[in-house]
Amino acid sequence: MSSKAVFDDLLQEEREFPPSPEFAAAAVVSDKAIYDRAAKDPVAFWEEMAKELEWFAPWKEVMSWTPPDVKWFTGGKLNLTHNCLDRHLKTATRNKAALIWEGENFETRTMTYQQLHTEVCKFANAIRSLGVAKGDRVAIYMPMMIEAVVAMLACARIGAIHSIVFGGFSPESLSDRINDAEAKLLITADGGWRRGNVLRLKDEADKALAKCTCIENVVVVKRPLGEPFPCHIKEGRDHWYHRLMADASPDCPPETMDAEDPLYILYTSGTTGKPKGIVHTTGGYSVGTYATTKYVFDLKPEDVYWCTADVGWVTGHSYIVYGPLQCGATNLIFEGAPNWPENDRFWEMVARHRVNVFYTAPTAIRAFMKWGDDLPAKHDLSSLRLLGSVGEPINPEAWMWYHEHIGGGTCPIVDTWWQTETGGIMITTLPGVCTAKPGYAGLPFPGIQATILNEAGEEVTGGTGLLAITHPWPSMLRTIWGDHDRYVSTYFSKWDKSVYFPGDGAKRDAKGNFMILGRVDDVLNVSGHRIGTMEVESALVDHPAVAEAAVIGKKHDIKGQSIVAFVTLKGGATRSEKTESDLKQHVVEKIGAIARPEAIIIGGDLPKTRSGKIMRRLLRDIVEGRTASDTTTLADPSVFEEIREMYEEKFKS
């Protein structure tokens, strides 16, 4: 893995936004001393957080660390659903809305904590009756519906390990993930609505199932409300959710889980063609998501909280389901898209549901900017008191727009840096005590120790370097499913094996605030979605016409990055617009629509060294509009010029 230390570091940001005195006075954290206290003894800080949750048996040791492996709350017993559900049944939270769901067609359903508890217990019994037991893997492939949350919690209730695959992934991506985890149950739905179209998930799942031998049973949720979508039900294998639920008992005591028992697997892209199954455990993940939700989102019992992510991504796991439910929050969840039926859907919803805390991605914010200031201005957004951002660096221009046009110039913004692997938020501002700076994520969360290192592992004090996490934290991944060596080599081999390497570039200001500058490895971030260049390259060379492929991320105004592919064809294949569109479609079929290349340049050859290695650096120069950095090792300079001309022709506007 080579670090291309080419950062967009021209930015000098000096604007500062402290919280208003009113916000600070009412905040969950109103004393900055928490940082010093946690820094002195991070392990004691996390133990204090853990004590706010309910455990069936206490831990014997808070942390045991044999780098790079770590265990948290060793010997402690708990069940995460007890802290999400049962614990609240003893208080007034019992009758509070846990989930407010809104469908694309404006239907709404509300479920209280008590109702959610009943639903989860029944479904837990239902999947048990299908032979699912503690430690078994369950794949979930669902649209944004209440039953997706129920499915996750039902797994956690009985100690089954869920593996959610985002509904936008292709059948092939789904079958790869099912097979890697050897899941025995798949939970899916007949379909959902997306921008006026029906997403027929069961049909997609059926295509995947043709390539899976490990799946024994499939549960299919019929989308509640509205017309159901027709789909095929295979007798003996497929079961309707509502039929199972009609017979299920609501009595399901939570399985006693060890703190280190796996809770879930979530696949994410890396630098090879094969996604990594990130494994999170029960105890540490509970504590990490609980503490960060409470402190970063400053949740008050009366708040309506809306995170616009999908449960298919880690943001949905940690900040729609596990963190907010442990905090007893009221969660708005939305099936649809921000631009359906109109571009002001989100603001119309914020006004109608009186949303207080709103968490979204920079790519969405940049789209809102483009759609115009008049759209948020049409709606009463005065209920909002805190805004969040996640998924990629937020450019200061988008930060300022969010602040002014959504936050009314008063809401603090928390820019939260974290990853699928970290389980929870790692770097951000605590909104009641920190001064935010556009473009800066802020300080490591209390109990998190981060720094910036160079390749040699020396600390960088001024200027840019590589982000490094120097101490374990409870919600960190414990392994990659079935491949512990890859865990060690990806995350703990850059420097000392006690230091976690996230793969991001960063710099710090004089006060220690971190600005995250983006990935330094071969991982792209397209609209906040993580996609490996190698995955797209593998999908392209899988096409019968393609000989070679190289994929580069191109800066994109709304998406952050878009995908540009350079390919050469096998003898006999013709270079044409039809070939280009066929190849794009092939990538969509292999991975999913999120990986569709913006452009494919079909050259006679790719720039290579004399030993035949593709020089991606030169392709990056083309895409970034730079003069070629160093062409001396290039075998045939005319190849490079031909490709550059083709590229410029394609993008001239």
Ligand code: WT7
């Ligand atoms: C990568 C992780 C975190 C949940 C969603 C994405 C980038 C994420 C920020 C931020 C700058 C960010 C990083 C990171 N990233 N949040 N606030 N500022 N960059 O999770 O798919 O695991 O991707 O997203 O590059 O490494 P993910």
